[in-house]
Amino acid sequence: MWHHPHAVRRRALTARVLVWSVVGILLVSFFRTQVLSSTRYSLRSELNRLRALPVPAPRGLVLDRNGAVLAENVPGYSVGLLAASPESLVAVLDRIGPLVNVDDEARESILRRYRRDPYDPVTVRRDVPFETVSALEERRVTIPGLVIQTEPKRRYPQGERVAHALGYVSEITEEELQSGTFAGARLGTLVGRDGLERQYDDRLRGKDGVRFIEVDALGRTVRDRGVAPTLEPEQGETIRTTLDLDLQRFVVESFPEGRRGAVVVLDPRNGEILALHSAPTYDPNLFIGGVDPEVWETLRTAPDHPLINRVIQAAYPPASPWKLLMASIAMQRGIVTMDSKMTIPCRGGLQYYSRFFRCWRVAGHGDLTLAEAITHSCDVYFYQLGLKLGLTTILQDAGALGMHERLGIDLPNERSSFFPTSTEYFNRRYGPRGWTNAVTLNLAIGQGENTQTPLNVAHFYAMLANPDGRAPVPHLVGESQASQRSLRLTPEQLHDLREALVSVVEEGTATASRIAALRIAGKTGTAQNAQGLDHGWFVAFAPAEQPRVVVAAIVEFSEHGSRVAPMVTRIIARHLLGQGGLPEGRIRLLVPEDSAPEPVPILPGDTTRQTRGAPAPAPAADADARTR
């Protein structure tokens, strides 16, 4: 009988045990989930509902030496989207496409970035005008997942006037992100592309903040603000440069309109760069908010290469300014003094074996001392000086002065100047018997296998300008740093060289550019250019007794250095005397002109000016032997 009370009571007990065991089992598993794994699930539930939006940190300011702003930030807006699936992203893009101008290519990139990180908002467009933002805000209901961020936007108030020193910023590329070029950068970070922006990117960039928005299960934004504590962004470091904005502007204005070239102004005592201009220039503001591909293409392929910083990324034959280097090497070696004369006086050229090496002045300079040769830039004198020094010595000493190296300025992509390090170079290039000692003559007057960046030339003149024959590494930011290079001349020798340079301006090739109130030392030069008109150099420092400023300038296709000289002396006057110290009116160039001597073919195989197979003027094999 199943219904006997005892039997029922026994089963009721079993049933109770069953019920409470099930309750127990459930409690144990709830305990495990809610108490033991609570942290894990809490985190997951927060991750569910919160989306972290990076708050971009404003980049640090860039100031000139007096505190004038060179690069700053203005408020901008960026439009982003949160989407649950690629399909819904496309649908929303279709809806907002006409408002924010998303073309097919941009759409591809948006989808690609979305797939990389589907849980965070994907940036649709940066630097959106305020009208667009308000238009989007009005339609917010129909645009689920719309995220509008205020975002500091870079602005360069000086525009193209300080472009090359500053560089510009743009969004990090996916390749850079993968290769880790910029430590700490994330998708969408603006990174420095050139100039100081690139060089000091890690200091300027600052620390991005984080803010949270709350989303529902479908990824729609539910609450925009105040859902979780915000991590404020930290602005990047403010960087004070050595640039003098006033001088920089003056340099840009003084530079001949429509010409290409470069000007660098530095303080020889500490290496501080006061102005740096490369022409043609560009407006770095064009790159803000994503450069228009057409503009970019134009800038990149323009024949005059506006993106190149000619001060450090272009090298020119140093021409006559190089003669000072030859003089200082010879003086250091004790081969000449300022009063030394060469065996052959200048009669408009020098016969070296079968070739005639011309002086720029066809009439000739006559018998000159070294000081006079510098003043009049006599080529014949320096041909002989070069031969006296010998090729090996020239290569060795110029190399010791760093004429084949980068200087190490704090700007990215400085190219190294070119100068052969040993005769091995000629062997490699022309073959062991393919060249003659005639290369020495060309090297002696700053032509031939020798190209120097304007910065390197300026630095050499800074060494000349300083009493100890050394000069700190040119820089735009921070402390000056001693350079390894030294002329190793006595102060008297340096003084004499400076005096010779003064007389260049006072009575020599640059007389037209003298300014009464200042004693300016300088050297003109004309760099041969096989492609067209010659490039004009002028390198100067002042005041001659205690130089406080060095200016190196090159103007491409200007035929002659003395055309450049007035601009440089004006820059020096402006810097040392201020606005009122400038002479009235345009400075007109008079005579004489230190034009480049006709390039002398030095190579037996050179068929451009010589018939093939003509006898070599000097036996190539003993070129080396003779210099020894």
Place this chain on the structure above:
Amino acid sequence: MPTRAPDRPLLLATLVLVAAGLATLYSSGQTDVPTVAARLWERQLIFLGLGTVAAIVMYRFSPRLLEWATPLIYVTGIALLVITLLTGTGAGTAAGVKSWITLGGLRLGQPTELAKLATILMLARHLGAKRDPPNTLLGLMPACGIVGVPFVLVGLQPDLGSAIVFLGILFLMLFWVGVSGWLLLLLASPLISLLLAFSTVSWGIWIVMITAVLIWLRPYALEGIGTWLANVGTGVMALSLWNRLAPYQQHRLLSFLNPEIDPRATGWHIIQSKVAIGSGGLFGKGFTEGTQKRLAFIPEQATDFIYSVVGEEFGFVGVLATLVLFGWFITTLVSIARRANDPYACMVVFGIASLFFVHVLENIGMTIGLMPITGIPLPFFSYGGSFLLTCFLALGIAFRVATDSRSAGYDAV
């Protein structure tokens, strides 16, 4: 005249559960995104009123009258299930399931829930009339038949969850009537074989075990061979049966085994439910404050997964309280069954306890990932008129049985 006051412990447990359930349902409608659950608690209040009336009516019914009417009720229930199967419509997330009976486009209710009670009554009538419990498999067949008809009809809707409820009720009531555990094991063996068939090794072990048990138990030869063949047969058929399941049913079973297989689709429910419960911690996020619920991460937060809201907002403390409450509620029903005056009432009340027990186990077990996902409502918590009404009808019967047994002086036993 005996006292007519309802059983105090059961009344108290019921009231607390109803209050907690209503509060949770209210909270489940408090979300940051528009949801259909927003005002469901108000409609649930109406159902509660209707339920109370139904309970009082049932309370008036003598168990004798009920026993007399049982065949009619059972046949009506089956008829409704058949009609549902022929004309039924789906609703909500179970749109593909024909579980609603509709009249002129108006959804009247889900007969499945009422059929559960009707089946309990019929089973109680059948088993209660026996002097001794069946001791052969053949003797269990009528009971199996009584449950089998609605089981098949519900399974055809298809409503896997409710079908499991019918099975649970059958086994628990057979246990209550005193059927030996071994016999129940043999009865269940084909089902176990079916489940184990998905792993060849475990199924092989099972067949060896069941063969050993059969040899040891020595049932009638025919039964023994029949059981053994059924075991082998279901094992062999398992694959084709699996293929006949609807894809969503397959997915549910698969994601029950490993929710992370497809966290965005089928595993979503169970993962989000566990995240909600787990993030509740010890004391919960506070009434109506659950973020998983507010932002619609919990699916079906007013019906199937309402217990996730309890876990999220009241934490482990709330879970402990409600589970103990449910345990107390069900054991109180068991006590009433034990004290019942007559076998029929005894069986009915235990069947009702079984109904609640299976629902609680299946629903709460599902929210924490112990049970596969089925659309089984949680008594007093989940929104739904038909089930609430069924619960209150059942409670009316239980209260009547409790009162009757007390007035008969059975209390002392």
